[in-house]
Amino acid sequence: MMGKIFLIDVTNRDGVQTARLSLSKLQKTMINLYLNDFGVFQSEFGFPTTKHETNYLRANLELATLGVLKPIRLSGWIRATVEDVERTFEMVPEIEHLNISISTSQQMLQGKFKGRKSRVDVLEQMVNAVEMANKLGAKAIGVNAEDASRTDIDFLVEFAREAKAAGGDRFRYCDTLGYDDPFSIYDSIAKIADEASIPVEIHCHGDLGMAVANSISGAKAAVDAGQDAYINTTINGIGERAGNADLLSCVLALFKSKGFANKYKLGRPIKLNRAFKLAKYASLAFGVPIPLNQPGVGQNAFAHASGIHADGVLKDPENYELYNFEELGRGEPEQVETGRMICSGEYTGISGFSHIMGKMEVSFANASEARKILELVRFANVEAQIPLTEDELHFIAKYPEITRRLLTLTPLE
């Protein structure tokens, strides 16, 4: 049977590791909701051993239990050590999915571990961590080889085999430095998928501008070898240094490119018309504008100025457009307030708040209920430092207790 291609978005893990960028816990939650709606298979939603993540992670797992964050899987990222696995299940007992990570390249063994770890040590540490995660109740485990692209291929095959034997469900091939090209990554992943018989996650970075191309090529390699492929993405390609593989670009490549369109099966259906909203929200939350020429969602993605192109596209859009803007959820006029504006803030009062919520047709049972939600909105503004969006306000009004947990950031000890 032909393998399927799944999307694992890592915006809430790799994206938030990016220098100068961060998200509030409410924003991370909104991103999980949007990713679920878009059709992403799994969101790598954070760090289970990091104290300020605990309330957020547990609150999101409760949203999953309530059926709000469903069917998306929520997975945590940890180092491949028995201690981190144990701490994970102590701090976030409800967690079911994990990716555990260890460096595998000679460069990292020498440069990071300073020769203290041999390959044998790496294998042993990984196997112990995977076995402990299984013992403590993990339902699915991805095993990450950090810097896989600079790791000896035979060692990677051995690593993937041992990961599988220990109970790992997937092998994550991390092109941590964006060193691969579409040809080299195809060969490496084809060999691993074939010789270790394990589904492969493809995690690519854009240091050489090839993150999307490498992801697609790697996915093809896994599927050609009879395995499922899991592409790691971030929204708008936000990520460390030059960024990760952009989620929408990967989806468009799978749906629209010459070699992929209608040839590969996706693990979950994608609602492409949510793409624009997703990209805009991430841009707002990170405070990073969408580049003018961003595939699909950039301001110029469907703009034509030159005579020949404008004439051609007016006669038939397919002359100069590979896909339609409406498919991506574009084309609706956007309302921008140009006169008086009342927006939420950390010092918002009941009058302004009632005005905002009234405009959104949200009503409250009584005055004390309204004041309770207002208080949460104020706290949410302290964290976000930008006026809240309508969706965020709706979320707070609908799930006040979950919101309270998201906003509780109490440093302990």
Ligand SMILES: [Zn+2]
């Ligand atoms: Zn990464």
